[in-house]
Each structure stands twice: as C-alpha cells, then as structure tokens.
Amino acid sequence: MSGIELLLEYLTKYFPILLFIFVALAFGVVTLLISYLVQPKYPEPEKLSAYECGSEPFSDARMPFPVRYYIFAMLFVIFDIEVIFLYPWAVVFNDINKVSIIGLVEMLVFIALFLVAYVYAWRKGALEWD
Amino acid sequence: MTELSLRLAVSLAQIAAVMGVVMLTVMILTLAERKVLGWMQDRMGPMEVGPYGILQPIADGLKLFFKEDIVPAGANKFMFSLAPILAMVPALIGFAVIPFGPSNKFELFGITVEPFVISDINIGILYILAFASIGAYGIILGGWASNSKYSLLGGLRSAAQVISYELNVGLAIVGVLILAGSLSLVKITEAQSGGFWHWYVFALPAPQIFAFVVYVISAVAETNRVPFDLPEAESELVAGFFTEYSGMRFAFFFIAEYANMVLVSCVAAAMFLGGWNAPYPGTILEHVGLGQFAWAENIAWFTVKAYLFLFLFFWLRATLPRLRYDQLMKFGWKVMLPIALGNIVVTSIAVYLFPR
Numbered sequence: 072m073s074g075i076e077l078l079l080e081y082l083t084k085y086f087p088i089l090l091f092i093f094v095a096l097a098f099g100v101v102t103l104l105i106s107y108l109v110q111p112k113y114p115e116p117e118k119l120s121a122y123e124c125g126s127e128p129f130s131d132a133r134m135p136f137p138v139r140y141y142i143f144a145m146l147f148v149i150f151d152i153e154v155i156f157l158y159p160w161a162v163v164f165n166d167i168n169k170v171s172i173i174g175l176v177e178m179l180v181f182i183a184l185f186l187v188a189y190v191y192a193w194r195k196g197a198l199e200w201d
Numbered sequence: 202m203t204e205l206s207l208r209l210a211v212s213l214a215q216i217a218a219v220m221g222v223v224m225l226t227v228m229i230l231t232l233a234e235r236k237v238l239g240w241m242q243d244r245m246g247p248m249e250v251g252p253y254g255i256l257q258p259i260a261d262g263l264k265l266f267f268k269e270d271i272v273p274a275g276a277n278k279f280m281f282s283l284a285p286i287l288a289m290v291p292a293l294i295g296f297a298v299i300p301f302g303p304s305n306k307f308e309l310f311g312i313t314v315e316p317f318v319i320s321d322i323n324i325g326i327l328y329i330l331a332f333a334s335i336g337a338y339g340i341i342l343g344g345w346a347s348n349s350k351y352s353l354l355g356g357l358r359s360a361a362q363v364i365s366y367e368l369n370v371g372l373a374i375v376g377v378l379i380l381a382g383s384l385s386l387v388k389i390t391e392a393q394s395g396g397f398w399h400w401y402v403f404a405l406p407a408p409q410i411f412a413f414v415v416y417v418i419s420a421v422a423e424t425n426r427v428p429f430d431l432p433e434a435e436s437e438l439v440a441g442f443f444t445e446y447s448g449m450r451f452a453f454f455f456i457a458e459y460a461n462m463v464l465v466s467c468v469a470a471a472m473f474l475g476g477w478n479a480p481y482p483g484t485i486l487e488h489v490g491l492g493q494f495a496w497a498e499n500i501a502w503f504t505v506k507a508y509l510f511l512f513l514f515f516w517l518r519a520t521l522p523r524l525r526y527d528q529l530m531k532f533g534w535k536v537m538l539p540i541a542l543g544n545i546v547v548t549s550i551a552v553y554l555f556p557r
Contacts, residue, residue: 083208084320084321084322085320086320087212087215087216087297087319087320088294088297088298088319090209090212090213090216091212091216091293091294091297091319092294094213094216094217094220095220095289095290095293095294098293099285099289099290099453100286102449103270103285103286103449103450103453106266106267106449109266109267110266110267110268110269110270110448111267111269112269113269114271116274118271119271119272119273119274120273120274121273121274121275121347121348121349121350121445122273122349122351122439122444122445123350128349128350131275131348132347132350132353133348133353136357139361140357140360140361143361143364143530144360144361144364146534147364147365147368150538151367151368151371154368154371155371157372157375157545158375158378158384161375161378161379161545162382162383163382164379164549164552165379165380165381165382165552165556166382172553175550175553179546179549186542189542193535198530198531198534198535200526200527200531
C-alpha cells in the first residue's frame with residue numbers, strides 16, 4: 072500500500088471520530104445556550120454565595136490541600152506509562168510466528184523492573200493514606 | 202466530492218443514532234435506578250408522573266432545562282461553564298468505537314458502510330482509555346472553579362480516585378489483549394465467537410476471570426459509584442464536585458456519570474463477555490433460515506449483557522456501605538494492582554506454553 076493510500080485510509084477511519092467529537096461539543100454548547108436563553112435569572116447575593124451549610128463562607132476556598140494527592144498523581148503517571156509499554160507487546164505476543172521465549176523473558180524482566188519501583192514505593196510508605 | 206458528502210451523511214446518521222440511544226439509555230437508567238432501589242427496599246419508586254412513573258426522566262429533564270444556572274460569587278466563570286461540557290463529551294465520544302452488532306458491511310452508492318460501529322480504528326480500546334482520562338479534567342476543573350470548599354475537596358478526591366483505578370483498568374485488559382492480539386474492539390469481539398466457552402472470561406488457555414473481577418470493581422470506582430462514591434459522599438461533602446452546579450450544567454455532570462456507566466458496561470461486555478456474540482454457536486435466527494436478521498439477535502445479546510452490568514451498579518448501591526478514603530486507595534494500590542499484574546504474568550506464560 073502506498074503512502075497516499077495509507078493516509079487516505081486513516082482519514083476515512085478517523086474522520087467519523089473527529090465528526091463525533093465536534094457533534095458532541097456542539098450538542099453541549101447549543102443545549103447550554105438554549106437553556107441560558109429560556110431560564111429565569113434572578114441573582115441575589117445570598118443565592119450566589121458558596122454553600123457552606125447555611126453559614127457565611129468564612130474564607131476563600133482555594134487554599135492549600137494535602138500533598139498526598141500529588142504523590143498519587145506522580146505514581147500514576149509513572150506506572151501508567153509502564154502499562155502503555157505493555158500494550159504493543161501484548162498485541163503481537165500471541166501472533167503465531169512471534170510467540171518466543173525471548174519475547175516472554177523480555178517482558179518478565181520489564182514487569183520485574185515495574186515491581187522494583189512498586190515495592191520501593193510501598194516500602195517508602197508512598198501508598199499509605201494518612 | 203459526492204463520495205465525501207455521502208460519507209459525511211452516513212457518519213452523521215450513525216452518530217445521531219448512537220447519541221440518541223445513549224441519551225435514551227441514560228434516561229431509562231435514571232428511572233430504572235430509582236425503581237430498582239425502591240423495589241430492593243420494598244418501596245414503589247417514583248409513581249406520580251405518567252403510568253407507574255415512566256415519564257419521570259422527561260419531567261426531570263424539562264425541569265433542569267428551565268432552571269436557573271447559578272454561578273456562585275468568586276467562581277471562575279469560564280472554567281465553571283466549560284467543566285460540564287468537558288466532563289460529558291469524553292463520556293459520549295467513547296461510543297465511537299464500540300461494536301453494537303456484527304460487521305455486516307454493505308455497499309451504498311460506492312462507499313462501504315459498517316452499520317453497527319461508527320469507526321473501527323485499530324487502537325479502539327486505547328482511544329477509550331485516553332478519553333476517559335480527559336473526563337477527569339472536567340471533574341477537577343468543575344471542583345476548582347466553583348470556589349467552594351466542598352467542591353474543591355470532591356474534585357481532588359475524584360481525580361485521585363479516577364487515576365488510581367484507571368491504572369488497574371489498563372492493567373486488567375492487557376490479558377485480553379494478549380489473547381486477542383488486537384486493540385480493536387471489533388476484532389476482539391469477533392475473536393470470541395462460537396459459544397460462551399470462547400468468551401475471554403472463560404477462554405482457554407488463560408481464563409481472564411481475575412482480570413474481569415478487577416475490571417468490574419475498577420469500573421465501579423472509576424464512575425464514582427457506590428461503594429466508591431467518595432467524591433460525592435453526600436453525608437460529608439454535600440454533593441462533591443457539583444455542589445454549586447444547578448440547572449443544565451448539573452444535568453451534564455449527571456449525563457456524564459451515567460454515560461460513563463453505559464460505556465464501561467459496553468466495554469466489559471465487548472472485552473470479557475463476547476460482545477454481541479450469543480452464548481451458543483451462531484444465532485438461532487440463522488438456524489431457522491432467517492440469517493439476514495441475525496444482527497437483531499446479536500444486538501439483543503449485546504443489550505442484555507450491557508444491562509446486566511448496569512443492574513449490577515444498582516444492586517451494589519442498594520447493598521454496600523461506602524468505603525473510607527484510605528481504604529479505597531489502599532484497596533486500589535495494594536490489592537487490585539498486584540492481582541492485575543499477576544494476571545498478566547500468568548496469561549503470558551500460559552499463552553507461551555499453549556500458543557494459538
């Protein structure tokens with residue numbers, strides 16, 4: 072297959088998805104817009120104040136929050152990238168011409184490296200929440 | 202040029218059909234949830250609007266459509282309006298790669314039409330995972346933009362929970378990918394044809410039963426449903442990240458949550474339970490000589506499987522109490538992740554010993 076044909080095939084496959092994204096976005100924006108036009112608007116200071124169990128909000132809500140969330144987010148980024156590396160291997164591994172001891176051992180080594188990072192994070196207490 | 206416009210028309214028709222079905226399913230679910238919960242608690246559920254309350258979703262939708270959209274003082278107005286759309290769009294467009302029925306390709310004025318899938322791209326499941334992650338932005342942005350303490354805490358909790366369990370979903374499906382040798386949901390479903398013993402949850406040489414359990418539990422956690430509904434724990438956080446939302450924007454977060462439930466159910470059905478394949482070889486309609494209508498039977502099976510999962514969501518909600526946040530994170534990182542990782546190792550060794 073030539074480069075142009077390949078490009079054309081990709082375009083026909085991904086074009087409906089692009090269209091779907093556009094339609095879904097348009098649906099969201101148009102619905103909000105029509106709703107905005109038909110709804111009543113009676114803003115009052117009491118109504119617009121942030122909900123805090125009925126009392127006056129006593130400080131800005133955007134205050135510092137526990138660093139725990141960042142640690143989990145970073146762990147997620149690291150491990151998720153390792154998971155993504157597993158996908159191409161998983162797709163070709165069961166191919167009748169490609170099942171080989173090399174492919175298996177290589178991936179077991181990779182998972183072992185994954186486990187080293189995982190055990191390190193566990194032992195350091197990064198997976199604790201308190 | 203005519204070919205392009207024809208393709209555009211076909212794609213638009215498919216998109217309209219899929220979005221219509223998803224919206225209808227969301228409407229049915231909002232009613233079904235209250236009805237099922239009611240019956241499980243020996244109540245009737247909604248009974249006022251229409252016969253047996255079946256028009257309740259329409260009444261709810263109309264009410265929310267005509268309600269005032271309140272933007273709380275101190276909120277970032279642009280982000281506040283953007284967040285519901287950012288949460289809903291990823292939940293809807295995931296359906297672009299779900300095969301609802303067999304790929305009965307036919308020619309229409311010179312272009313090939315696949316009626317039951319919008320686009321069969323070869324990275325199907327990766328595409329769904331990628332856009333599911335974008336949904337978390339909508340949640341955390343909505344929580345931050347509201348300028349309310351409950352919203353901020355709910356948004357943070359939700360983001361941390363979604364990414365933690367996203368990892369387990371990603372690991373759980375690797376076993377299926379090894380068996381199927383493809384990322385396309387159409388190919389994965391087709392590889393499971395010929396009876397329920399070919400479904401990947403039971404299939405030899407490596408039944409994916411553990412991966413299936415990990416996937417289902419993680420899917421419940423990812424959609425913020427009971428018993429993992431910490432982000433919207435009403436007894437401690439009021440309504441979590443959408444505390445300050447009202448009207449149509451609130452409805453969008455609601456649609457996003459339910460559309461996500463439908464999406465994870467469809468993915469679970471397609472990856473582990475054979476998708477549109479019947480639990481017996483072939484279809485009954487084929488055996489009695491009505492082969493041209495076999496797709497109806499296939500779609501019926503897909504619907505049954507998807508609704509089975511959706512019923513499970515309601516059943517869990519009626520049965521289980523909520524977890525504590527530290528228990529939730531501990532369970533995800535210290536129990537589910539090792540199981541999913543072990544499943545990959547066992548599956549790859551089994552596939553090596555018994556190649557296809």
